[in-house]
Amino acid sequence: MDLTLAERIYFLVRAIPRGRVTTYGQLGAMVSLTDARVIGDVMNASRADVPWQRVINARGMISIQGATGARQRRLLEEEGVEFDASGRVDLARFGWTPDAEWLTAQGYKIPPPLVKEAEPRKKEGEQLSFF
DNA sequence: TAAATGACTAACA
DNA sequence: GTGTTAGCCATTT
Numbered sequence: 001m002d003l004t005l006a007e008r009i010y011f012l013v014r015a016i017p018r019g020r021v022t023t024y025g026q027l028g029a030m031v032s033l034t035d036a037r038v039i040g041d042v043m044n045a046s047r048a049d050v051p052w053q054r055v056i057n058a059r060g061m062i063s064i065q066g067a068t069g070a071r072q073r074r075l076l077e078e079e080g081v082e083f084d085a086s087g088r089v090d091l092a093r094f095g096w097t098p099d100a101e102w103l104t105a106q107g108y109k110i111p112p113p114l115v116k117e118a119e120p121r122k123k124e125g126e127q128l129s130f131f
Numbered sequence: 132t133a134a135a136t137g138a139c140t141a142a143c144a
Numbered sequence: 145g146t147g148t149t150a151g152c153c154a155t156t157t
Contacts, residue, residue, distance in 0.1 A: 040139060
């Protein structure tokens with residue numbers, strides 16, 4: 001087939017705006033993959049015309065070890081993405097998900113929320129404060 | 132064909 | 145907060 005899995009993933013990655021990031025799991029969900037690791041494989045083989053640096057893991061951290069990981073962080077910082085003291089990106093601020101309508105029109109699936117909503121407190125008496 | 136490998140993730144301990 | 149386990153699947157040996 002001409003439209004390989006990698007091609008479809010590259011298409012999505014190229015759609016990520018400058019200064020924004022998404023996760024392996026997000027991309028995986030969009031192409032109906034249950035294993036985000038495959039996305040990593042594809043990124044590893046990606047070319048220079050793919051903004052692979054905008055793909056990070058679900059914790060907002062860079063998964064790559066060594067020099068390549070350092071390069072990824074530098075590239076992102078040049079785009080305006082901020083890292084905290086522990087080297088994490090706030091996905092609530094920089095995380096990006098394509099427009100749902102656009103996704104379906106392109107034949108992709110709509111992924112679950114990028115940022116997990118606050119888990120309900122286990123204790124009944126505990127209540128979330130609004131401020 | 133079978134086994135190993137990974138730029139992952141969620142669930143536990 | 146950190147470390148370990150199991151599941152996952154395309155690709156490569």
